Amino acid sequence: MKDVYLFSGFLGSGKTSLLTDVIRQFKAKGLKPAVIMNELGKLPFDSQAVDRDVPLREMLEGCICCSGAEKTEAQIQTLLMTAEWDVLLIETTGAAHPVEALDAVYSPLFAEQLNIKGIVTVADSHLWLNRQTLTPQVRTLFMEQIRHAHLLLANKMDLLTEEEQARAVFEMQGFNGSAFILQTTNGKVPLSLLERMEATAQIPKEQIEEARIGKQLTLSSRIVTFERSVTQESFEQWVRELPDTVYRMKGYVPVEGVKHPMLFQYAYGMVQWLPEFMNMPPKLVLIGDNIGDVQVLGIDR
Incomplete structure (x- = not known):
């Protein structure tokens, strides 16, 4: 890297x-x-x-x-x-x-x-x-x-x-x-x-991958990788439950019934979905304060 x-x-x-x-x-x-x-x-x-x-x-x-x-x-x-x-x-x-x-x-x-x-x-x-x-x-x-x-x-x-x-x-x-x-x-x-700075680091290979966040930092980022498709309804419910300290999200979310992962963008409570005509990697980047505390497990169910 x-x-x-x-x-x-x-x-x-x-x-x-x-x-x-x-x-x-x-x-x-x-x-x-x-x-x-x-x-x-x-x-x-x-x-x-x-x-x-x-x-x-x-x-x-x-x-x-x-x-x-x-x-x-x-x-x-x-x-x-x-x-x-x-x-x-x-x-x-x-x-x-x-x-x-x-x-x-x-x-x-x-x-x-x-x-x-x-x-x-x-x-x-x-x-x-x-x-x-x-x-x-x-x-x-x-x-x-x-x-x-x-x-x-x-x-x-x-x-x-x-x-x-x-x-x-x-x-x-x-x-x-x-x-x-x-x-x-x-x-x-x-x-x-x-x-010696460390905002993100090597990504562990797990079902949901996340960047290790330096504990001394506030504004940081995190990567989520999807192993299966989600329903748009369940995903948006997860988004609504996020804390206000999540400022930005963007990436490609695999949605049930849709051929390719959809482009998803989020900024300060506003959500946007766009169709994607290429098979993009199913990854989502989150940016915010104390992002390491955000619960991401379960969004791929």
């Missing part, structure tokens, strides 16, 4: 500085990174910082999440088929919500080929202390990116006094108690810290 890191953070937080330094560290270790970068504009300014020998895919004028999810899946599939690489680094736009970004990169089509190490959020510590100056919508996104991080970089510490540094870290830790917080300048983080 190939490791995947997702770099999140608000506009101007220092994600590209983090990306270039991590690329350097991986290459120094003899590993070949690949990169997917997402930018809101028409010109790939940030991608100019990536060395030419690094496999790179760009997504311009859009978001890696939401409507861009299918494009992201296609980019990853292309990298898997056409390029040689050891680890994938995905830099999202500053306007991306981390849950939606994780959803976009964790497709049931190649979930077993990738090991999602987790979300690294770069937080502008100065902006955190002045977050009340942001509009409500922008402030909500900024804080959501921090709340869902597995590893949180309290960046731009050089701009703060010692008292401000202590207050920023204390407040962030209280807001996201499950993330390890590292104080940084210019987004520099030891590679060893990244490699």
Whole structure:
């Protein structure tokens, strides 16, 4: 399996500085990174910082999440088929919500080929202390990116006094108690810290397969593999009983009386079924908080 890191953070937080330094560290270790970068504009300014020998895919004028999810899946599939690489680094736009970004990169089509190490959020510590100056919508996104991080970089510490540094870290830790917080300048983080992250891991071969979830993490993902068909009614009943902490589900569900597994998508209580004209693998990916506690046994009855 190939490791995947997702770099999140608000506009101007220092994600590209983090990306270039991590690329350097991986290459120094003899590993070949690949990169997917997402930018809101028409010109790939940030991608100019990536060395030419690094496999790179760009997504311009859009978001890696939401409507861009299918494009992201296609980019990853292309990298898997056409390029040689050891680890994938995905830099999202500053306007991306981390849950939606994780959803976009964790497709049931190649979930077993990738090991999602987790979300690294770069937080502008100065902006955190002045977050009340942001509009409500922008402030909500900024804080959501921090709340869902597995590893949180309290960046731009050089701009703060010692008292401000202590207050920023204390407040962030209280807001996201499950993330390890590292104080940084210019987004520099030891590679060893990244490699110790664990959002998902090898999948055991069982009737219902699930990714082992790192107990210290909150936002994570899980894979369910169906060995038999289900009725649409019983499956939707199971969906209705899920806790609110399940944010996203997508995959292919084998339904009784239907030739091929149907494409199923779920987002914040909304359900969508679509017919599939190819025999896709009967796998479902769940994304949410404390997803390891969700009861999945019985949905294949």
